Amino acid sequence: MEPHFHYEIKFLKPQHLPEILTLQNLVIENLPDKECYYQEPLAFFEKVLADGKNCLGLFEAGDLIGFHMACLLEGNEAIGVDIGLGGSEVSLIVQWGPTAIHPKYRQQGLLKMLADHHLKIFRDRGYEHICLTIAPQNYASLSSAIRQGFLIKRLTYKFGHLLRYVLHLDLKRPCKAPVCQVRVTGSDLESQQFLLSLGFYGSGVLRSQAETELLFGHDGFSGDSFRKSVVRRQCS
Ligand SMILES: CC(C)(COP(=O)(O)OP(=O)(O)OC[C@H]1O[C@@H](n2cnc3c(N)ncnc32)[C@H](O)[C@@H]1OP(=O)(O)O)[C@@H](O)C(=O)NCCC(=O)NCCS
Structure with missing residues (x-):
């Protein structure tokens, strides 16, 4: 089904934090498989929302119905190392996730729409690498990422004990x-x-x-x- 055009995509700012946490709780309550989603701590959201220009929110009639987070990696952070990136490339890596769509609005292509919008933003800013992690059993996320050109590079434990694919999109060198x-x-x-x-x-x-x-x-x-x-x- 094509998404309706009354949805609004906006950058998320620190003042959206309460709405993000409420939506996250609802999404987690409704997960049939709790291992698909890693609940980031409050400090993570405070960090990624701080400059208000990297994370996207999807709104309907002013209400937050989806989010797509992005975190600019500094230094030798683990996910870049996971896929063999290091040195000068590190400053050009962005990590995506977590992402969620309100259960009422699923399977309308909204994740795809948000992710495509986010991809254009980072491509236009000159970023070269995007990484993300996805649970092997999370078909919806996997299908959306692979359709955008992400490649599965590793299968490993992340967040302590959760099995994840590590995916990589090289924006300068398409596969x-x-x-x-x-x-x-x-x-x-x-x-x-x-x-x-x-x-x-x-x-x-x-x-x-x-x-x-x-x-x-x-x-x-x-x-x-x-x-x-x-x-x-x-x-x-
Ligand atoms: C993952 C999630 C964001 C997908 O959102 P969405 O807007 O429903 O996804 P889309 O409509 O863009 O669909 C993407 C693909 O997944 C499929 N899909 C979506 N939900 C599905 C479901 N419940 N069962 C089967 N397939 C599903 C779609 O048909 C589409 O498949 P296609 O690429 O083969 O056409 C949403 O299900 C969600 O919030 N899940 C809980 C949180 C989570 O797992 N987040 C990801 C980890 S951080």
């Missing part, structure tokens, strides 16, 4: 068509972990009635890179 592609069922995390350890990346998600499937691509093995991947896996 080329992979040299080879493998399909894996969404629940087969062991095979996905193995493919990631060999240098594959997740680049597609398909859903039939029975199961979610992921597409993993690879840019081509040289003998040396293949040997290194296998040695890395044997050592881990």
